[in-house]
Amino acid sequence: MSEKIMMERIKKANDFMSANKANVAKSAYRQRWHLAAPTGWINDPNGLCYFNGKYHFFYQLNPYYGFWDYIHWGHGVSPDMVHWTDLGAAMAPSEVYDDHYRGGCFSGSSLVHDGKLYVMYTGCTNFGNGFEQTQCVAFGDAKDDARVLHKYEGNPVLTAPEGADKAMFRDPKVWEHDGSFYMVCGVSRGGRAQALLYKSADFLNWQSVSVLAESRGELGFMWECPDFFEIDGKYVLMLSPMGCGERTSVYLLGDFDYRTGRFDYHTMGAIDWGHDYYAPQSFLAPDGRRIIAGWANSWDWMPFWKDWGPAYRDGWCGAFACPREVTLADDGALRFLPIRELESLRTDGHSEAAFTVKDGEEKRIQAGDGISYEIKAVLDIEKTTAGKVEFLLRRGKGDDGKERQAVCYIDLVKSTIGINRDNADGWSRGESKSTLLMAGKKTLEVRFFVDVSSIEMFCDGGANNHSMNVFAAGEQNGAAIKAIGGEAVIKSLECWAL
Numbered sequence: 001m002s003e004k005i006m007m008e009r010i011k012k013a014n015d016f017m018s019a020n021k022a023n024v025a026k027s028a029y030r031q032r033w034h035l036a037a038p039t040g041w042i043n044d045p046n047g048l049c050y051f052n053g054k055y056h057f058f059y060q061l062n063p064y065y066g067f068w069d070y071i072h073w074g075h076g077v078s079p080d081m082v083h084w085t086d087l088g089a090a091m092a093p094s095e096v097y098d099d100h101y102r103g104g105c106f107s108g109s110s111l112v113h114d115g116k117l118y119v120m121y122t123g124c125t126n127f128g129n130g131f132e133q134t135q136c137v138a139f140g141d142a143k144d145d146a147r148v149l150h151k152y153e154g155n156p157v158l159t160a161p162e163g164a165d166k167a168m169f170r171d172p173k174v175w176e177h178d179g180s181f182y183m184v185c186g187v188s189r190g191g192r193a194q195a196l197l198y199k200s201a202d203f204l205n206w207q208s209v210s211v212l213a214e215s216r217g218e219l220g221f222m223w224e225c226p227d228f229f230e231i232d233g234k235y236v237l238m239l240s241p242m243g244c245g246e247r248t249s250v251y252l253l254g255d256f257d258y259r260t261g262r263f264d265y266h267t268m269g270a271i272d273w274g275h276d277y278y279a280p281q282s283f284l285a286p287d288g289r290r291i292i293a294g295w296a297n298s299w300d301w302m303p304f305w306k307d308w309g310p311a312y313r314d315g316w317c318g319a320f321a322c323p324r325e326v327t328l329a330d331d332g333a334l335r336f337l338p339i340r341e342l343e344s345l346r347t348d349g350h351s352e353a354a355f356t357v358k359d360g361e362e363k364r365i366q367a368g369d370g371i372s373y374e375i376k377a378v379l380d381i382e383k384t385t386a387g388k389v390e391f392l393l394r395r396g397k398g399d400d401g402k403e404r405q406a407v408c409y410i411d412l413v414k415s416t417i418g419i420n421r422d423n424a425d426g427w428s429r430g431e432s433k434s435t436l437l438m439a440g441k442k443t444l445e446v447r448f449f450v451d452v453s454s455i456e457m458f459c460d461g462g463a464n465n466h467s468m469n470v471f472a473a474g475e476q477n478g479a480a481i482k483a484i485g486g487e488a489v490i491k492s493l494e495c496w497a498l
């Protein structure tokens with residue numbers, strides 16, 4: 001155990017980020033209001049919490065370049081989850097159990113206990129016989145805002161259980177209930193994914209409680225970043241499954257009994273259908289809202305993956321998607337909508353009363369500067385005769401002079417929605433798609449949160465969401481609504497600059 005080595009590595013990372021962040025900030029793709037690392041690579045949200053009067057979002061970080069490697073924990077703090085200050089690296093690889101070039105301090109979570117931040121993360125290393133993942137503890141202090149997460153000298157506190165793949169036992173999510181600590185952790189056993197439930201009295205010694213849920217093949221071979229929480233008396237297991245086709249962030253909803261550790265789920269849903277939403281983690285805001293943050297990118301093993309986008313050329317890659325509030329709706333399914341704090345970014349708002357877009361026509365819409373904005377539209381689906389309504393975003397001349405646009409569509413004939421980015425930027429490709437539940441609906445609300453290199457589409461009250469990255473050129477700042485095969489009747493339209 002060497003805190004000295006870790007502190008040296010944290011210093012090295014922070015010195016590097018300080019020296020290079022001004023340059024990275026000049027990148028044409030840099031997000032304006034989404035959380036990103038000052039330099040380098042970012043992936044999963046980690047240790048999300050409200051601690052010491054602020055929101056703390058830690059994240060998987062390689063400070064040195066825009067690709068995944070040698071994973072540290074980065075650390076952003078915010079009064080509102082909208083305006084972020086980076087506090088530098090909070091943890092760096094330094095121990096036999098987490099010091100490896102292709103490993104490091106993998107994903108984990110935190111809870112606030114006795115005025116301290118209790119952190120559980122996965123150490124990933126390789127002694128020459130394959131990767132080994134173990135669960136490890138670290139602590140943060142209020143006096144320095146958990147700026148450094150000090151690793152526990154008794155690490156690791158948990159190794160892979162019997163029969164499990166020791167290279168696939170990771171991403172502990174911890175919480176407290178009734179005076180005990182609990183943890184859910186992902187594992188692959190016999191080629192199938194499981195979420196394991198553990199319990200502890202002291203956060204250091206953990207006993208196995210149950211297999212909370214498992215895949216029989218239909219939900220992949222490994223569940224990354226499992227998360228388990230209660231909402232209005234029901235329980236939710238969130239998963240990022242590997243080997244589950246285009247499903248990348250899934251929730252299971254059902255009933256749970258702390259006495260037996262049994263979780264019986266009866267409902268399954270997608271948290272986001274887009275190609276750039278992965279590894280969401282949840283936490284409770286002080287006012288009781290369940291908030292999630294996800295990583296806005298994808299892995300190379302996903303079927304639609306092409307690459308991580310062009311930002312690596314500018315020394316960085318990746319950002320979080322906007323934080324979303326989780327609610328349980330009357331139909332028994334979850335909703336995920338942008339947190340209300342994002343309204344503080346709104347400027348230059350304008351709204352339009354009902355209007356109709358004729359077949360084959362396009363109505364231009366003015367949303368901020370056409371690069372960073374919010375759109376809230378309500379479509380009258382009873383009066384709309386169009387088979388397809390498209391929101392054409394980030395339109396204009398691409399870097400290569402060609403006309404580009406991202407096509408966000410609502411197909412009322414096929415009952416699907418999605419985003420096609422085959423001609424969005426000369427870089428990205430692929431189309432996300434999901435089924436729209438139309439029965440009994442008279443109107444459909446569609447919301448867009450757009451930043452320099454991302455589009456987040458929220459449909460049907462947050463039940464049907466798509467997050468896609470688009471690396472559009474600065475001149476791609478037009479937006480329009482198009483009707484195809486009939487008229488589109490828009491009941492209302494509101495737009496803001498963000």
Ligand code: FRU
Nearest residue numbers: 044060106107170224225279
């Ligand atoms: C998910 C994940 C986790 C792992 C981390 C490594 O995106 O693969 O399972 O802990 O990223 O950076």
